[in-house]
Structure formats: structure tokens, C-alpha cells
Amino acid sequence: MSLSEEEVRKIAHLGGLAIRDENIPRYAQSLSSILDLVNQMEAVDTVEIQPMAHPLDAIQRLRPDEVRETDQRAEFQPLAPQVENGLYLVPKVIE
Amino acid sequence: MHKASVAELSAALKARKFSSEELVRAHLARIHAQDSELNSFVTVTETEALAAASHADKLIAAGEASPLTGIPLAHKDIFCTRGVRTSCGSKMLDNFVPPYNATVVDKIADAGMVVLGKTNMDEFAMGSSNENSYYGPVRNPWDTKRVPGGSSGGSAAAVAARMTPLATCTDTGGSIRQPASLCGITGIKPTYGRVSRYGMVAFASSLDQGGIMGRSAEDAAWLLGVMAGFDPKDSTSVDRPVDDYVGGLNQSIEGLTIGLPREHFGEGLDPEVGAVVEAAIREYEKLGATIKDIDLPNSPLSVPAYYVVAPAECSSNLSRFDGVRYGYRAQHPKDLQDLYTRSRGEAFGEEVQRRIMVGTYALSTGYYDAYYLKAQKIRRLISDDFRQAFSEVDVIMGPTSPTTAFPLGERTDDPITMYLSDIYTIGVNLAGLTGISIPAGFAGGLPVGLQIIGNYFEEARILSVAHRYQQVTDWHTKAPADAGSQT
Numbered sequence: 389m390s391l392s393e394e395e396v397r398k399i400a401h402l403g404g405l406a407i408r409d410e411n412i413p414r415y416a417q418s419l420s421s422i423l424d425l426v427n428q429m430e431a432v433d434t435v436e437i438q439p440m441a442h443p444l445d446a447i448q449r450l451r452p453d454e455v456r457e458t459d460q461r462a463e464f465q466p467l468a469p470q471v472e473n474g475l476y477l478v479p480k481v482i483e
Numbered sequence: 484m485h486k487a488s489v490a491e492l493s494a495a496l497k498a499r500k501f502s503s504e505e506l507v508r509a510h511l512a513r514i515h516a517q518d519s520e521l522n523s524f525v526t527v528t529e530t531e532a533l534a535a536a537s538h539a540d541k542l543i544a545a546g547e548a549s550p551l552t553g554i555p556l557a558h559k560d561i562f563c564t565r566g567v568r569t570s571c572g573s574k575m576l577d578n579f580v581p582p583y584n585a586t587v588v589d590k591i592a593d594a595g596m597v598v599l600g601k602t603n604m605d606e607f608a609m610g611s612s613n614e615n616s617y618y619g620p621v622r623n624p625w626d627t628k629r630v631p632g633g634s635s636g637g638s639a640a641a642v643a644a645r646m647t648p649l650a651t652c653t654d655t656g657g658s659i660r661q662p663a664s665l666c667g668i669t670g671i672k673p674t675y676g677r678v679s680r681y682g683m684v685a686f687a688s689s690l691d692q693g694g695i696m697g698r699s700a701e702d703a704a705w706l707l708g709v710m711a712g713f714d715p716k717d718s719t720s721v722d723r724p725v726d727d728y729v730g731g732l733n734q735s736i737e738g739l740t741i742g743l744p745r746e747h748f749g750e751g752l753d754p755e756v757g758a759v760v761e762a763a764i765r766e767y768e769k770l771g772a773t774i775k776d777i778d779l780p781n782s783p784l785s786v787p788a789y790y791v792v793a794p795a796e797c798s799s800n801l802s803r804f805d806g807v808r809y810g811y812r813a814q815h816p817k818d819l820q821d822l823y824t825r826s827r828g829e830a831f832g833e834e835v836q837r838r839i840m841v842g843t844y845a846l847s848t849g850y851y852d853a854y855y856l857k858a859q860k861i862r863r864l865i866s867d868d869f870r871q872a873f874s875e876v877d878v879i880m881g882p883t884s885p886t887t888a889f890p891l892g893e894r895t896d897d898p899i900t901m902y903l904s905d906i907y908t909i910g911v912n913l914a915g916l917t918g919i920s921i922p923a924g925f926a927g928g929l930p931v932g933l934q935i936i937g938n939y940f941e942e943a944r945i946l947s948v949a950h951r952y953q954q955v956t957d958w959h960t961k962a963p964a965d966a967g968s969q970t
Contacts, residue, residue, distance in 0.1 A: 403843035405836055406828030418898050422841055425899055428787045429857050439859030440866055443675045443915020449718055463582040469812035476807055479818050
């Protein structure tokens, strides 16, 4: 299986990654070889097999719906690249 | 001091033969002497360590110490430590100082242990050689031109070079056992859900599990007793009592049945590694165990299935890194989309980007059934193979990795060859079982690991099986020459 450079660009876009043009051929090659590896799975018939999502087949544990978290904005804000008046700053979205 | 077992250190601290501060200073001195060459620590927390040691000494003097009070250890830099940078080996988190502790970090602090620092690792735990770290590769203390394995390569090298008696680590596809094998130490991956993942940076959530590296199964048993247990803050944590791992170490192995999977001794296994592992199994036979050949017929599919499941989950987990709330942000973004994609494009390394792309592809419209669902079905088959095997045998043994430590740079351009380094360990993660790697000898002067796989929550059993071997052999006591003194 061989991914085209166009396909790699599309996957990178879906994955939210800006990739340099000069790296695209390299990614096309390594991603193709990984998909070849992965495609070995096709050798097995799995029509009757139940997919396994969790090693212990556990179900989602639920807790009582009560407030536990307190406001920690003052602790979190210093971690952000850019904040102002308690808000996280990003480039303007709506003109 | 750096050669004593955890139990010996604990006894010496209680008897006031030396203080925790002296013990910690001795290990810090070994770090300072060796780590400029080995690069196993990303951060050494000397000031905090000495303060914690002094506090531990007061607890010991007051008779309020637990068995591990005052004993040093290192945390893999994937566990969040309040006030101490937690990088996960990535440029993305190079500036990230967590506002909270991982549950494991809290439990270890509550036991009075002293944290020496944070260990180097493959970026976001993705790698088998520790060459994918933003902070540079870790070197194997047995031969500094070779890799220590990965992703917990820093923890493995630090324990092997006797810079710390114990280290935390994580294992998604072999990231504890493979580096333990390549560095000649003991490393246990507990059953999925046994150790809390709260505050452990997520890679592949249905596979990730925290564990321990140390110099012996006995030392690991001490720490596992502290780390294991139910945590309401981790939705995948299992609510089940914790066994007495230290108390269970001396269980007899008379009558134990050991399964040898034919698939783990076939093509691809270095013959010298195979010979060392077979000698270790003969030792078990001498000790009274019964050996039985078994089949894990779907195990050749474990690597293909893993490279769908793990990347798919990683692509989802790593979507949180967007350059807005914490972590790296690209300079001068022209719009919000540019901010997201350039922050991620500039801060994630090549292997991380590759896995995000594989996962994104596998989960994209039209491909989900062919890749993700198919992999989940193969996962069931692999798990069923183990279930069948454990109806006939008590533990499963084989090599941890097909080769010894390989040279730095040898596999960096060939992801597939790199991935195959975990061919014997990945199935354990897919099934969610527990496994341990212990030193079993040397091939070409480099350590070889024996993997012992246990059924769900049978950590006590595999620790005791490993301990029995370590009572009659001395491979686990072999240490490399100090780094810096090698020529």
C-alpha cells in the first residue's frame, strides 16, 4: 500500500499538524510501510469476533453527580502562553 | 550504599547506620558523576530531594517511618509532579509545570520516599530506544554507544547505573520490560488498571499502565505495594484489594507449570539471546517447575493490531495539545487554525507526528471498520489465546526482546524494525495482563531479559517466581562499570 503525498497532506490536516513540504515524501514512505505492516491483519477472518475495547471488559464506572472540582483558574492561567484579565488569548476568530 | 537492596537500606536507615540525607547525597553524587554521559535525567531535583531526606530523617528518628521512608527513587517524566516541570520528553511540554501531582507521585510521597528527579523518555512514551526524546538520547550504561531501550530508557539506565535504587515507569507496548531487558534490571508492568493513571500523561488509554524498575523482584515488590490500588480519580482503575507482594515473595514454585510459547522462540530471535533464555528456563526446571510448550497462534498479529490501536488512541489523546491553555505555542500565528497546526507541527517530534497521522487515518471516515474495528477484533483473539494458555499453565516465559541493546542510530530511519523490538511484549498490553522482565544473563557482553507473563492480577505470583530465580542466580546483581570510567 502506498500513500500519495496528497493523501499525507490530507491526513496531516485532519490530525491538526502543519508539516513542512520537504518532509512529506519521508512521511509518505514511512506511513505506507506502517500501513503495510498493519494490513497483515487482513489475513485473519474476524467476521464472528466481538471487538475488544477494554482488557477486562469493564463497564464505565459512574459516580454520584455532585460538585467536586473547585475553581482553580488562578493556578491554571500562569501555564498558558497568553492570557489577559483571566481569559485565554487566541488570534481573532470573527472579524 | 548503592549496592544494597531496598530492605537492607530500610533496615540501615532504621538502625541509624546512615541517614536518608547521606543516602540521597550518595545517589546524587553518582548522578553528577555519570549522567552527563548517560543523559538519563531530564531534571534532577537536588534541593527538593535534600529537604525530603531531612524530613524523612526526622520521621525515622520519631519512629513514624514506613518501610520505604527515606529511600530515594526517580520518576519517569510522564508523571505529573506539582511544581516540577513534567516534559514527557517533548518540546510541547518543555515549559509545563503541573499544578497537581499524579496519584502515584502522591502515594510515593506519602510513603516518605525521596524523589531524586525526573527521568528521560521517548517523547510521549512513543519509542523503543529512547532516541525520540526532545532532550536527546539516553545511553545504555553497559555500552554507551548503544540504546537503553524505550520508552522508559531514562529510568532503566538510571537504575542500571545505580544512580537510583528504584524508578517509576510506564508500559504501553513494552516500555518497561524492553528497556529493563536491554539494561539488565528488573521491570514489572502490572495488570491494566492495577496502578492509577491519574496524572500520568496519556498515550494509549486502553493500554497504558504505570509500573516499576528496580534491581530485583524483591525491591519492585516493596514499591508495588505502595503504588497499586484503587483510585476513584482514574476511571479505568480497578477496585480490588492489593496483595501483599513482599509477604508473597517466598511462595514455593514446586509444581509450578511454565508455558513456553513456540511463537516467542522462532524466527527473528537472536540465537544467543535464545540460548540465555533457555538456560534460565532449565534453572526453573531444576527448581521443580514443569515446562510445557504452548501456542499463542495469533501473536504474530500483535504488532499490526497494536500499531492501529495505539496510534488511534494517541491521535485522540494528543488532540488536547493545541497551544492555547498550556504547552508550546507557535510564534505569530496568522489565525486560530495556524496557531493549532503550527504549534503541533513545531513541537511534536517525527515519531509522534507519524503516530498521530496513522491514528487519524485509521479512525477517518471509510477506514474505521478496516482498521480500528479489525484491530479490536484481533485484540480479542490475542486475549483469548492467553486465556486458553492460562487454563493449562501458571505463568508464561520467554525472551523479553528478540535482541540485546542495539547501536544508537541503527533503527531510527526504519520504524518497522524499531517496532519489532517489542514483538514479545505487546501482546501482554493488548490482553491487559501483567509481565516482568528479569536479568537472565549476557549475550556478547550485553544483558538479556527473561519475560515472565502472569494472568490478570497475578503480580504477586510473577514477583515470587522472579524472586525464586534471583535467590539462586546473581545476574541481577551484575552492574555496569560506572559511566565516565569507561574508555
